[in-house]
Amino acid sequence: MNCCAFLGFLTAEPRQVTQTDGKTCIKFQLAVRRPFSYKNAVDFVDFIAYSYNAKFISKYFHKGDKMAVRTYLQNNCYKGKDGTQRKEAVFNVQEVDFAVANGRNPDADLYMDGIMAEETTTKTKEYKKPKHNIDIAYEDFEEIGVDE
Numbered sequence: 001m002n003c004c005a006f007l008g009f010l011t012a013e014p015r016q017v018t019q020t021d022g023k024t025c026i027k028f029q030l031a032v033r034r035p036f037s038y039k040n041a042v043d044f045v046d047f048i049a050y051s052y053n054a055k056f057i058s059k060y061f062h063k064g065d066k067m068a069v070r071t072y073l074q075n076n077c078y079k080g081k082d083g084t085q086r087k088e089a090v091f092n093v094q095e096v097d098f099a100v101a102n103g104r105n106p107d108a109d110l111y112m113d114g115i116m117a118e119e120t121t122t123k124t125k126e127y128k129k130p131k132h133n134i135d136i137a138y139e140d141f142e143e144i145g146v147d148e
Helices: 051-060 108-114
Strands: 004-010 015-018 024-033 042-050 066-079 085-098 117-119 125-127
Touching: 004 042, 024 051, 042 051, 051 085
Parallel strands: 042 085
Antiparallel strands: 004 024, 004 066, 015 024, 024 042, 066 085, 117 125
């Protein structure tokens, strides 16, 4: 069985992409809390959606919204610009839904201001100061690398 479920917050506006085969899709990223983490670690997971799911996401979801997705994992092989064989894992969206009844999360601003990172050109993380009384520091998180 190849099934994965995620619950997280959109880190940016979903972006429309036209692939080399001419198909149009939506790519987006969710910030997902890591289970059983004593440091409130967050993983940033990339997704791709096609057809109806892509239209639904682009119409109803925006940066900071809480989203529930059911996906399957697919491995893609391709040649890089340098001619080397590469492999990537892609989470393809099968089902998507709002994580709150009205489709907007009232705590999204709290989460985004307190936890989400803004990447700078120096590849360091800067965190916005929370509007609420949450004591969160950069040291509370660990960056997750991707093995190639």
